[in-house]
Amino acid sequence: MGKTAEAIAEGVSIASAAARLAIRNRILVETIAHDEPFEATAFAPFARETLVGLADEQDEAAALIKRQRKRAWGKFTEPDGTHDYRDRDMRNLRKRGRQYSGVAQALRRMADDPHVVRTLIEQSRDAAWGDVEANLQRRLRVEGMRPELDPDYDRMRAARMQSIRLVDLPRLAAHKRHHDEAETDAAPAAEPAAPSPRVSGIDVSELES
Incomplete structure (x- = not known):
């Protein structure tokens, strides 16, 4: 029974972690993606449904084990x-x-x-805010980083310059060629010069001075 109790406690711990993850994701979607204020009571139904859903999965597993026991009873072959x-x-x-x-x-x-449901929601909220804070800190480090403070600047600079030479510059040149060709095709054709007026085979324009 001691080992069974330990296994149950471990299973509950794993299921609780899965529930916190699901609730955390819901909090992130509702408060950030949908710009809704955080209210613990608003997430209580979802938290309960998540726990009940995980319990249903465990009951289904227990029912499967029971069927397997029935099939195994009295079998002694390999x-x-x-x-x-x-x-x-x-x-x-x-x-x-x-x-x-x-x-x-x-x-x-x-x-x-x-009380358990509310505690689970608060833990999930803390995890969600931790994710947001970590993302903001990473973004601030990237945007505010100066070359002398970046330990990988020198090592990555060669790779960035090579990427510019091999990818960005050829892509820019191809774009310019395509733009120039499009402008050439769109330009109207030059009208041919009007022929000089002639009278009795004589170019009249030659007489003008």
Whole structure:
């Protein structure tokens, strides 16, 4: 029972981490993408649904174990694969079934406890704000970085210059050629010069002086 309790506690810890991740993502979407104010009570339904959904997954796993136990009972031949259980696996399967059911029950109790739900939301909020803060700090470091303060400046400068020579400059030259060709094609053709007036085969313009 001690090992079973430890396994249940570990399963609850993993499920709680998954719930915090899901709630954190929801907080980021609602407060940043949708520009909504943070209200813990607004996320309570989603937090409860997340916990119940994780509990349902554990119950489904326990039901699968029960079916596998029924198929394994009375079989003493060699298994054909990893999940081809035999009678000698009954004890381990029973233990795993209890663990899955125990985790499911614990998660449902958490979902029914307003204090636990609120604590989960606050932890998720702290994680969300931590992500935002880390992103802002990275952006500020990049935008405010001076060459003498960047330890990788000299090492990366050669790569940046090579990228300019091999990628940016040829792309700019190709763009200019395309622009020049487009202007040439769009320019109107020059009108031919009007022929000089002639009278009886004589170029009249030659008489003008």
